[in-house]
Structures are given as C-alpha cells and as structure tokens.
Amino acid sequence: MLKHQKIYHRHFYSFKTIHTLKNTCIYWLIYKLEAQSWANFNLILIFDALIRYIMRKIFSLVLFTLAFMACQEVYKIPPQSQVQIRFYNSETEDGQAPLLSIKGVNNDSIWMSGITTSSVVLPLGTSGKDQFILLIDSITDVLEINYTAKLDYESMSTGFYYDYNIQSVRSSNNKIDFINLIDTVVIDSAHENIQIFINNNTGFTSN
Amino acid sequence: MKIFRFLLIITLASLAISTKAEEKKPPKAEKYWHETGLRLGFDVSRPFQSYWTKGDRWGGEVMGDLEVSPDVFVVAEAGWEQFKMKQPHVDYSSNGSYLRLGVDYNLLHVPTEKNDKSTLYFGLRYGFGPSSQTVNSYSIDNYWGTSSGSFAKQNYMNHWGEVVFGMKAEVLKNLYLGWNVRVKFLFGQGDTGMPPAYFAAGYGTNDTNSNFDFNYTIMYSLPFNIGKRHSAEEKAQLKSE
Secondary structure, three states: OOHHHHHHHHHHHOOOOOOHHHHHHHHHHHHHHOOOOHHHHHHHHHHHHHHHHHHHHHHHHHHHHHHHHHHOOOOOOOOOOEEEEEEEEOOOOOEOOOEEEEEEOOOOOEEEEEEEOOEEEEEOOOOOEEEEEEEEOOEEEEEEEEEEEEEEEEEOOOEEEEEEEEEEEEEOOOOEEEEEEOOOEEOOOOOEEEEEEEOOOOOOOOO | OHHHHHHHHHHHHHHHHHHHHHHOOOOOOOOOEOOOOOEEEEEOOHHHHHHOOOOEEEEEEEEEEEEEEOOEEEEEEEEEEEEEEEEOOEEEEEEEEEEEEEEEEEOOOOOHHHOOOOEEEEEEEEEEEEEEEEEEEEEEEEOOEEEEEEEEEEEEEEEEEEEEEEEEEEEEOOEEEEEEEEEEEEEEEOOOOOOOOOEEOOOEEOOOOEEEEEEEEEEEEOOOOOOOOOEHHHHHHHHHO
C-alpha cells in the first residue's frame, strides 16, 4: 500500500459515524479514481466535504419542497364578465357620482347598497334578460338588459365563465333621462358598455 | 465541525502541495463508444408525479438509447399518463400516450483507460401523442345563481419540444441510474372547440407556455455488440497489443 493510501485509510476509518450514503459515494469515487495520485486524494477530500454540506442542507430543502407542494393545490376563482355602466349628467354631459343602491328583480340579494360612485358593474345570468332596480339619489328606476350568453374558458384549474353580447337596454325614466349602449361586448376585462344620463331631480318636493 | 475544519485544512494544504503534480494533466481522451449495444430502461418517477404537479397525475414511461457515434445517443421515450383534477368548479379527467424522439450529447470526456461509461448529457426531444379529455362537470357561480354542465370526451393530438440536461451513471455492470431535468415547450394541440385541450400526456397542462419536469431512470445495457464497436477498455487493449 502506498504512503498516501495509508493516510487516506486512517482518515477514512476515523469517520465511521458519517452517513452511509456519503460513505457509499466515497467508495464509489475511490473505485472510480483508484486513489492513485495526490490529485485524486484531494478530490476525495473535497467530495467528502461537499457531501457533508449537502447533507446539512437537505433538511431545509425537504421543508421547502413540502411547502411548495402544499401550495400546488390552490385554485383561482373563475373570472366573471360584468356590464360596466357609467353615469353622466344629462344637461352638462359630465361624469356624475350619484348615491346608488342596486338589486336584481326576482333576486333576494342586494347587489350594491348606498355607495356613491360614478361607475358600476352589473352581473348577468344566463336567461337572456335581466332586470335591475336602481335607487339613484333616492329615486327608483328599472333597468332591463337583453343579451346572449356564450360559455368561455379560463383554464381547467380556474374554471368556466360566460361572455355576453348585449342586444338591447331600456329603462324607466324617473331619474334616468336616456341611455347609450356604446359597447355590446361584455368580457372578463371590464370596460364601459352603457352610459346612463341622469337628471337633477332630487326626489323631494319643496313647499 | 472540528472534522470539517480538519478536512478543509488538509484539503487546502494538499491542493497547495499537489499543484505541481497536477500541472501534468492526463491526456485528453480519444472519443470512444460508451455503449456497445442498446440500452433499455424505465422511469421510476412517473407514478409519483402528483407529489410535484397540480392534480392527480400518474403514468409509466419506458425508454431506450443507442450510441450512434461516440458521445452521441439517439433516444426514444414512450409512455402513457392519466390526469385527474377535481377543484370546486371543474371535475376534469384526461389520459393519453406519447412518444419522444431525440438525441443526447455526452459532455463528459475522460481518459480512455478508465472505461467510464457514465455520461453527463445535454439533449433535445420532439414529443407527440394522442390524448383525450372529459369535463365530467363544471359549475359557474354568480349573483343570479349557479349554472352547471359537462362536456363529452374529446380526442386531440399534442406536439411539443424539450431541452434535457442530466446524467447516467453505471452503478453495476450494465445497470445505470440516471436523472434529468427538462424544460418543455408546447408547439401545438388539436383544436377541440369548447373546451380547448388542457392536458397533454407527456407534456403536462397548458396553464403556462412551458413546463419543467424531472425524471429518474433505471436502465440496462443489453450485452450485445451492435456493429462490432469497441468499448474504451477494448480500444485500450487493442492499442497496447
């Protein structure tokens, strides 16, 4: 046995407690390199240190992997295509922000309650015609939207949703003076579809 | 910790001592055949893909490679996969089979006398195969209520490309263990109308433009010499004669 091989063997057997995997790897490396030169001996030592470092880091790696896998099964909510309505003053034709409450006809849920805003988005169903009761600055109007619905798809991990094409819009004329349908296409990215021009009536009579 | 320091010091010292010795680098290897015959194997990671991918995905894959010139291997990989995903709004299932064809180029060049058959390789693949999908049910919730439906089975073809990097090491005579990582790019999927094709067997889901994957393979080199090739050992022996 050569001198450096003796040194190596003494060194090697003093680490019996080190993990079997590491030893297996070192044995493999000895076999490969045949420990015939000092250069190879250095390689073995570097490899030895490297394996020890990896063994230490492997625990945090396992934790990270588990955390990553736990995040995999989170699914996004499917998008929704909604009609965007913007309010304007019928006299000045400037944007206006009235106090709004909205509820669907034949629907028990209130869509919006007492919010001051210049624009609002409304959900459509699949029936082809939806009606909404709009309370605009305490004056009630009914808005009717006729449409066709088309099934659309985001992703299997997200889900399906409907896109719409508005056929017609009409309303009562208490607070609303007139309506402009400016874009009939309703897709998941909201953009202005309908302009509602409202008058300055307050709903209160003065003595 | 002490042991580590001791090793580090010894390593550095030995490196310093052996610098002169290392000046004489071993001669560059002549290119030689790593494999004299066909190598066949299977992927042990395919049944466990659910652990790192979305949904319930599993399958099987077999592969073979043949060295057509020193360091260049032609590779064929064939498999099948099943994919199921049940989330709050969609119950989806898909399955299919695939074939990948390509080449690997070995980046390791070692002295011929070592007869080292291990390879560190870079490769390219073209993958294709038929898949089918079924949306068992879907639901859409909004202010006006919930609507639901389903889609019947749809069949389609998938085409994609892959860039592969990995290694194969001979652990026992003619028996190889190997791993590789690969990035996949979808070239196209058949037009199915609504809903569009989502899962491609061998590729994965098309949520993103590219997919990463990992394989762990066990391969056996058939002990038949195709075309009277000389392994490194034989070559060295012939040279010495």
